[in-house]
Amino acid sequence: MMNNIHSLYIHIPFCNKICDYCDFTKLQYFRNFAVSYLKALKDELKSYKIKNLKTIYVGGGTPTALEDDLFLELLEMIDPYTKGVEEYTFEANPESLTLNKIKMLKEHSVNRISIGVQTTNDKILQAVNRDHTFIQVKTAIKNLKDNGIDNINVDLILGLPHSSKKILKEDLKNVLSLDIKHISCYGLTVNPHTALYNNGFKEPESDVLRDFYDEVEQTLKSQGFVHYEVSNWAKLGYQSEHNLTYWRNEQYYGCGLGASGYIKDIRYKNTVNLSQYLKRVFVSEKEKVSPKDKITYQIMLNLRTIEGLDMSFVKGKELVVDELLSQGLITKVDNKLVPTYEGMMILDQVILSLLN
């Protein structure tokens, strides 16, 4: 039978320092844990019959937190799956994306890097316990380009403590000066159990966040970026093919602590408990996706991008569709419903109206 799973996500949960706002699956880096973790990860990868991949994404945590010998071990572990891969991304933090690691990435065919920048304001970075400065970002990006990796994404967070529109404008100016291909901007969420939450910090009000997004949209559009997904802008031809797999509601393998995957009508989530993971008890939750669920996922995911949603998924919802069209929240392109910028900004409402 033809295998039609072409994407693999791998999670490396270790970080050298824990950021105040972080709600990802992450652990403080300890070498012994990392050594055992990589062995378990290798077993998990082997447990799937992975072949013919088109995209690989190694995220975290901080994959570059691994010491050089373990970083190399990780790259070598992934090597057997890279044949024919078109987009191979590593997430990195600026302070640990050393020249040596960049050379290893290049040697092992990694061709896209996503850097956690968050803001270019060093005072704010320090205030939220980030471990880098903007100068380190510039150095890392120069080293990447000098070594032939120029497909680079930068992550920014909107609404961090002490942020303002003025600081956002500086962030955008600074990031644009780096001449990169892709920018992701996420509104800050303050989740329980994070240091920000415990310190009583509140998420930005929705009108403030909207104002920030408007600034991002205008600035990036004027510089030739396409707003192709709610939180993502890219130069033409540099959309993240891996992330598009998720938004197209296509299947993918997910390996590593807390990773999710979607294989043969099963959506699964791996354990977030390291000791379980090291005992090779990888999957903790499974959801069988019924044909009806599939349509729900299709609506929820396809409407996030300008590739849009095929009209066939909203049969019988013509009145709602007409209403959304007249409100300017979606447009119709051929046989697809495509969200407008306004629609993206209140996407949850658009989706809910189509699901009700």
Ligand code: SF4
């Ligand atoms: S580096 Fe990323 S994953 Fe690690 S603590 Fe900070 S935000 Fe979380």
